[in-house]
Every structure is written in structure tokens, then in C-alpha cells.
Amino acid sequence: MRIFQDMGRLLQERWLKVQHSEEAFPDIAAEVLRELAPHQAFKTLEPLEWLYGTRDFPKQLTTRPGFGQPALTVFSDARLLIDLYYWVDGTTDIHQHGFCGAFQVLQGSSIHGHYHSRGHAEVMTRLKETFDAEEVDGQSDDIAALADSLRESTLFRPTFRG
Structure with missing residues (x-):
């Protein structure tokens, strides 16, 4: 064209x-x-x-x-x-x-959004509230591994510009 x-x-x-x-x-x-x-x-x-x-x-x-x-x-x-x-x-x-x-x-x-990284602290707090490693029989190593992987990951939240 x-x-x-x-x-x-x-x-x-x-x-x-x-x-x-x-x-x-x-x-x-x-x-x-x-x-x-x-x-x-x-x-x-x-x-x-x-x-x-x-x-x-x-x-x-x-x-x-x-x-x-x-x-x-x-x-x-x-x-x-x-x-x-x-x-x-x-x-x-x-x-x-x-x-x-x-x-x-x-x-x-x-929709054109910009994203920024949020720290892992909020994730870890929620994880701790949801899972207590000592309360889960035989799963403490799995939960520790999950916690480690979440510490290394990043969460994203959109922020939109007008």
C-alpha cells in the first residue's frame, strides 16, 4: 500500500x-x-x-x-x-x-502500562502467614526452597500513565 x-x-x-x-x-x-x-x-x-x-x-x-x-x-x-x-x-x-x-x-x-518491581518483603510476609514451616509435617525443606525461589523472583504491579 x-x-x-x-x-x-x-x-x-x-x-x-x-x-x-x-x-x-x-x-x-x-x-x-x-x-x-x-x-x-x-x-x-x-x-x-x-x-x-x-x-x-x-x-x-x-x-x-x-x-x-x-x-x-x-x-x-x-x-x-x-x-x-x-x-x-x-x-x-x-x-x-x-x-x-x-x-x-x-x-x-x-492500554499502555508501565511496570515496576516491588520488593520481595510483602511476598515473604504473606508466605510466612500462610505457611509455617514447623507446622507442616515433613515439608519444611520444600517450603524453605519455595521461600528461597520467591526471594529471587520479582513481582510486578502496573502503573498507568495518562
Whole structure:
């Protein structure tokens, strides 16, 4: 689709001007999304219709198999990838982005949460309240092992930005 070719070329040009700085790329990507407004350039299902109706589409390079229903690569080169992700009846798992860039919701809604680690003290307190190693016959070693593994693990709590 032409809008994605235009977007890819514009991103390439602007990113080259900053010597492909990964730090600068998210701002460049967000700027290009605002300028070209791809969400206004096509109907939501049009890229899928294009995919099934053309023989000239990019190699599908989804960065996370199973992420999207479906995921569709609409532009790619050696440094740059533009994917569309559709979700029909589900949502994504909590995940990290192993890339720099920008995203835009074309239709529907999205929750964008930031997570931070909470210490293990609360877990250990709850564990101690729930299990007293001396009260469990023959299980004290198992509970000690569980406690050790919980000390090494991390709990996450979402904090949402407006």
C-alpha cells in the first residue's frame, strides 16, 4: 500500500540525517505518524484485503510469532520494519518492546502500562502467614526452597500513565 511505502521512505530519509540514532528514532517515528496520519488514509481492513489481493507484498517479518491476529508487515528494509497488528477477540499479554519506535491505534483502544518491581518483603510476609514451616509435617525443606525461589523472583504491579 502506498501510504506505508511513503511512510517507510520518509522514515529512512529523516533517520539517515541523524546517522540512524536509535535514541532519536522514536521521536522521528511519532512525527511521521502525525504528519502522514495513516489511520485516516485507509479503512481498518483494507491492508488485509490488499495482502490477499496482491502478489507484491513485503516478506512477513513479524518480530513476535503469535503476536497479532494477524500481524502484517507492510514495509521493511535492512533497518526498518512497519507492522500492523490486528486483534479480533483478544488482547496482548504483558510484554516489553524489544525495539524503538512509535505505535498508533487505528481503531478500538489500547492500554499502555508501565511496570515496576516491588520488593520481595510483602511476598515473604504473606508466605510466612500462610505457611509455617514447623507446622507442616515433613515439608519444611520444600517450603524453605519455595521461600528461597520467591526471594529471587520479582513481582510486578502496573502503573498507568495518562
